[in-house]
Amino acid sequence: MEILPILRSLRRNRVGAVLIGLQITLTLAIVCNCVSIIQQHLQQMRRPSGIDEANIFSFWNGWLGDPTDPAARVQGDLAALRALPGVIDAVATNSFPLHGGGSSWDLSIKPEKNHRKATSALYYVDQHALAAYGLKLTAGRWFRADEVGELRTDEDKFPATIVITQHLAEQLFPAGNALGRLVYFTTKEDIQGAQASLIVGIIQTAQTPFAGSSWGESFLENSTFVPFQYLDKSGVVYVVRTRAGQQATVMRIAQDKLYGLRNRRVIQALRPFSFIRHQAYLGERATSVMLEAVCALLLTITAFGVIGLTMYWVNQRRRYIGMRRALGARRLDILKYFHTENLLIAGTGCALGIALGLWGNAWLAVSLELTRMSAAFIGGGALMVLGLCQAAVLWPALRAASIPPALATRAM
C-alpha cells in the first residue's frame, strides 16, 4: 500500500486528522492510567487477611452498669459460644484484621532509644485465638493457658511472650532468626529496666485492623499477638469461627444464647467477615467502578468519533473513490486505503498517548503512591486502542468500498 498519497490527502484534511489523533492520544493516556489505578485497587482488595475469612463472624459486646467481674463474664460468654454446635472456637479481643479500629505500638530489638524498630498492630488474645482466627503458625508455638494475663483499660502492661507475623519478624530480624529472640515495646523515653517480650511463635500472615486505610499501608502485615484477656470497661469484640457452611445458623442463635445467659448487655455490629471486608474497601471499590465506567465510555466515544469522521471523509471523497474504482482499483484496495489511513493517524495518536500516559503515570506514582506501569502494559493498551480504531473504521470503509465505479462517470 502506498503511504505517500494517503499522507498527501491527509494534509488536505489536517484538522480532522489532528482531532482524531488528539482524541486517541488522550483516550490512551487516560485509559491506561485508570486501568493501572483499578489494578492497584483490585490487588489491594485481594490480599489475604490471614484469617479464615469464609467462616468468621464478629460482634461487639458491651456491659450495662459497671460490672465488677468482667473477666468471669467474658469467660462465661466464651464458654457458651464455644459450646454452640457448629462453632470451632471463639475469642474475646480488642480487634481483628480489617476491623478498622485497634491499637498499634512500636517494637524495638534493643531497650535503648533509636534502635531498629517497627510499628505493629496489637491483638490481645488468649490460648484459643489460633483456632478462633484460623491463623497459620509457621514456627514455634501458640500461647499456653497459663501465659494469658488480664489487661484492663488504661493499664500499661507488657507481656512476657508474644507471637508475631512473618513480615514483622523479617523487618525486626532481617537475618531471619526471630524465634526465641527478645523485643521491647518502645516508649518515648529510654526504657529503664524495660521488660522484654520473648517471641515464641511466628504466624504466616495476619493483616492489621487498619488494612484498607491509607495510613495502615505502611505496616499492613505487622501484627503482634499478646497473651492478655482484653477487658475494656466499654466492651469487647467477640470473634467466632464456625465450621464450613454453619455461619448463618450460628449467627442466628449466638445472640439469643448470650442474652439468655445475661441480659444486661448490648450486642452490636453482629456481622460476617465478608461484610467487614466489603466495608473496609468501600472507597477502593467505588473508585474502581467509577473508573471502569469512565474507561468504557471513553473507548466507546472515541470509537464513535472515528466512525463519524471517517464517514465524513468517505462522503467527501465519493467521486474520487468512484474514479479510482473506475480506473481499476478493487474493493479491497479502497478498504485497505481507509484502514491504512486510520492506522497512520491512530498510530501517531498512540505514540503521543504512550508519552502522555507515562508522564501522567509518573505524576500519579508520586501523589497516589501508585506503582509505575510497565512499557509492555501501556504498549498493550496502545495495541488495543489501535485494534479498536481499526474495527471502528471497518463500517465506513465498507461503505466506501461499495461505491459503484459508475459514480465517477455520472457525476462528471
Place this chain on the structure above:
Amino acid sequence: MLDYHLELALRNLRRNLVLTTLMIVAVGVGIGASMTMLTTLVAMSSDPIPDKSSQLFVPQMDSFGEGSKEHNSNWIPRQLPYRDAVALMKMQPDARQASMYPIGLNVKPARGAPFPAAGRATGADFFSMFEVPFRSGAPWGRRADDDRDNAVVLSSRLADRVFPGVEAVGKTINLGKRDYRVTGVIGSWNPLPRFYDEQAYAWSSDGEDFFIPFSIAIERQIQTLDYGCDATSLPPDWTGRLNSDCAWVQLWLELPQAGQVRTFTTNLQNYAAEQQRLGRFQWLPLVTLRDVPQWLAHVGAIPSEVRINSIIASGFLIVCLINAVGLMLAKFSSRAVELSVRRALGASRVDLFMQCLTETFLIGLSGGLLGLALTAAGLSAVRALRGIEPADTARVHLASLDMQMVAITFAVAIITTVCSGLYPAWRASRVQPGWQLKAQ
C-alpha cells in the same frame, strides 16, 4: 431572523437524526461523567465557613522537638499542650477564642438504657465564632467558662432522644454520671469537613451530640478521645497531664483584623522563644498560625484521589468535545451544497455562521439536559457505591446536585459545545458557492 435560524436548525437536526443523536449523546455523556466527579470535588473542597474562613486561626507549636524529626521537617503537632493553650488565650482576652478537645460520655436518660455519645469540651465563644445556629435556648455565657458552670448545649438529635416531645432547655441531663444544665439546643449544623477538629480529614457525618464548658471538663477530669502523644509518655495523673508537653488541646481564635493577626503571630513567636529560654525546650519551637483553608490543606482534608478523579473527568470532557468538533465538521460539510445555495441566493457569511452556531447551541442544550440527567444518575450511583444512606443528609450533600451545580452544568454544556462549534461553523460559512454548485 433568530426564529428563522431556529426553525432551519431544527429541520436540519431532524434530517440527519443518527449523527445528531450521536453528537447529543457524546456531549451528554461527557458532561455527565465529568460533572459527576467535579460535583464531588466542589462539594468536598467548598469552604465549610465561607464568610469567616480567613478570620479563624489555629496556632501550632512544635512541643515535640526531636520527636517531630522522626516524621519529617514539615511535621508539627496539630494540637497544643494544655498549659500552652491556656497561656496563649490570656494574650488577647478580648478576641473570640476557644480551647477545645473531643470527649465521649455515657448519657443516662430518665428512662431506658444508658448509651455513649460524642461531645466536645469547649468555650462559650465556640458558638459565635463558628456561627452555630440555635434551635432553642442559647450558648452558655463567658461567665460560665470562668465559673466552671455545669452548662451543656445539646444537638437536636440528642435533645429529641433524651427529652422526646418536650423542650430540653432548662432541663438537667446526666452525662458520665454527672448532671449538666441544658442552656441551648443547636439547630441543623453539620459543616463538612469538620474543619475545627484535629481529624478534619475524616469525612464522618457524626458530629458532636453535646458541648460542655472546657473549664468544667478540666475540673471533672474528663479525658480527651485524642491524646496527641504516646500513651506511655502520658503522665498517669490528671495534674501531670495538664502540665505535660503532650499536645491534646486545640485552640481556635477569631482575628478579624490584619493587625490582630500580626500581634498574635509576634506573641506566639515570643512565647515559644520564652519557653526555650525558661529551659522547657532544648530547641526553638517552630510556630505556625493557619487559617481555615490553610488548616484544611495542612491536615489533608481533600483526599488526593478526589483530585485525580477530577483531572480524569476533565480529560474525559475534553475528549468528548474534540469528538463533538469532529462530528460537527462532518455534519456541516456534508451540507456544503445547501449552504452554497443559500449563499448564491444572497445570504451573507455571517448568516451562515449564525445558522451553524444556532444548530450547535441546540445540540449543546440537548446535550446539557441529557448530561444533567446522567449527572444525577451518576451521583446516585456514587452514593450507592460509597454506602451513603439517604438519611445521612450531610454526606448526601457531598454527592448531590444543588441549583448552583445545575446552572454550572448547563453553562459548561452550552459554552463548551458552542466553542467547539466555532471552527466548524466558520469553515462551513467559508463555502465557495460557485465551485460547489458547479460540481453538482
